Amino acid sequence: MTKANPQRRELSKVVAANLRELRARRNLTQDQVAQAVGCHESAVSRWESGTRLPPCTDIIALADLFGVSCDELLGRREQPVLAGAALVDQGLLDRLSDSDSTEEFDRKVEAAADHAVWIPVEEGAVLVPVAEAMRRAREVAAKFPDSRFRDRLFRPGSARA
Numbered sequence: 001m002t003k004a005n006p007q008r009r010e011l012s013k014v015v016a017a018n019l020r021e022l023r024a025r026r027n028l029t030q031d032q033v034a035q036a037v038g039c040h041e042s043a044v045s046r047w048e049s050g051t052r053l054p055p056c057t058d059i060i061a062l063a064d065l066f067g068v069s070c071d072e073l074l075g076r077r078e079q080p081v082l083a084g085a086a087l088v089d090q091g092l093l094d095r096l097s098d099s100d101s102t103e104e105f106d107r108k109v110e111a112a113a114d115h116a117v118w119i120p121v122e123e124g125a126v127l128v129p130v131a132e133a134m135r136r137a138r139e140v141a142a143k144f145p146d147s148r149f150r151d152r153l154f155r156p157g158s159a160r161a
Helices: 006-025 030-037 041-049 056-066 090-097 102-111 130-141
Strands: 086-088 118-120
Touching (some): 006 041, 030 041, 090 102
Antiparallel strands (some): 086 118
16 A cells, blocks of 8 residues: 655645535534535545545535635635636626616716726736735735835725825
8 A cells, every 4th residue: 555645645634624614614514515515424524534535526516515616625825817817796797787777877886986897817817815815915015115005905996196
């Protein structure tokens, strides 16, 4: 029998911790998770103990069950975004679309003045959790404490020239 390589062991630990945390947040039992995913409870137990990794199909089912991405479940802090893509605030678009008049539409747009309906994604962009984005922005802004655009790194549109 061969030993698992260190990277696989580390990934097993990360997935195990994430699964335990996500299951606890949802107040689910291992049996409930197993039923939702379509596997045996002992499989969930092995995944949460870090002795086994879930197969790809189960990782997708688990991500769907917990409302997270597969990348998040696997412990990736960054998700690459394809250049030429756009981040769309579908909720804002839906609210705008539900307007019954031009006046209501205009009021909603004005109320969301600091929000963008869509943001183009440049080459090299990554999707990260908000806390990580804020940490990175603070780190860069700290180099230029006298800049009038310092806060703009945190909330686009919040600093007016």
